[in-house]
Amino acid sequence: MSEKEENFYLIRSDFLPDSMRKTLEVKELLARGKVASVFEAVKQVGLSRSAFYKYRDAIYPFKRVMNERIITLFFHLDDRAGALSNLLTTVAEAGGNILTIHQTIPLQGKANVTLSLNVEEMQVEIEKLMVMIKNIPSIEKVEILSAGG
Structure with missing residues (x-):
């Protein structure tokens, strides 16, 4: 964090x-x-x-934030085939609902990726999701930018 x-x-x-x-x-x-x-x-x-x-x-509308648990994660992702797909699959398998994805153009072999997730119905704790993501070989850095709800 x-x-x-x-x-x-x-x-x-x-x-x-x-x-x-x-x-x-x-x-x-x-x-x-x-x-x-x-x-x-x-x-x-x-x-x-x-x-x-x-x-x-x-x-976000106040009612929506009160009804959902939204987190925004930031990553440094290797510029290689399947890297983003592996990240999204890991999040989906944990039950995270991806609300937004933003990826920069890769520079020096790395891209910055920001994901906003609704974690209200996630089957694992956020800390466990972070460990799962950190274990993806193409992920260099993971940070929680914001958490609410």
């Missing part, structure tokens, strides 16, 4: 900046299947894709 302690705040929706409010709208459109892609959703609500990607893992 990182040294930096994360703080969370409960804030009324009318105080949110437009970009955060619109990010929630995009997430809702995507979750309900009202649009086929992020591009279509951000266009519909009038938000840039970069703003959506900036805020999507940082803002």
Whole structure:
């Protein structure tokens, strides 16, 4: 776990900046299947894709966070065939529900990967999942970026 302690705040929706409010709208459109892609959703609500990607893992409706246990994990992943697949399979076998995946373009043989997971129905403890992930040969680093719910 990182040294930096994360703080969370409960804030009324009318105080949110437009970009955060619109990010929630995009997430809702995507979750309900009202649009086929992020591009279509951000266009519909009038938000840039970069703003959506900036805020999507940082803002959730209060009711949803209270009903779910969401964690965000960060990895250094070797740039080799099957590496991401092995990671996702391990998470799925543990019962983690993957909400978002973000992978950077590999540089110097490594890619950064961030996963947001709903762990509410996971069959193993988070600590056990971390051990399972650390045992994957293509994973160099694992950190919990945030945990809530």
